[in-house]
Amino acid sequence: MSDDQNPGRVHGRLLDWRHASVGDPAPCVRCRRPALMRNPDTGRPEHKVCAEAALAPN
Template structure:
């Protein structure tokens, strides 16, 4: 840090509406969302950086980036963290959540989510695949997320 202070970029991030996600869809959805944010920040930080959860819904990432590339790298972070971006998948329906882990079809690490086609996959892996394959349709968002309160019989 002392040798290259102008090459360090610190990003602090919070998962907006995290409590609402936990309340509406349960802790498994909340855990998946936190893991997804952490994975996105870790990928963004790259091999010369570090990312982690500070606590609650707060995260930090520290990356070593040449000054001439810092603005571009920060621009790349925006679509990873802004929910309005079409690259992020809206998988709020309970049908996406598995009860036992299975290998992700993309990275082979254990995952608790499945796509609309039934593929076991991490949400972040699916989003990265979509970014890298913009002309192919494989992973899509829910038409309309259902809240836990809307599922089942109501009096």
């Protein structure tokens, strides 16, 4: 599958959110602070940094 068909997939250690949408502030699904960005895979409010931190090895 091409990157255009999977816009939120991991590229190395960073997510590609070039196709993410922006909406009104809503609680991030991870940290609960206001987030403008919407996860391109789920459409839910989320900070890119929170999504990347969730994918990082512990």
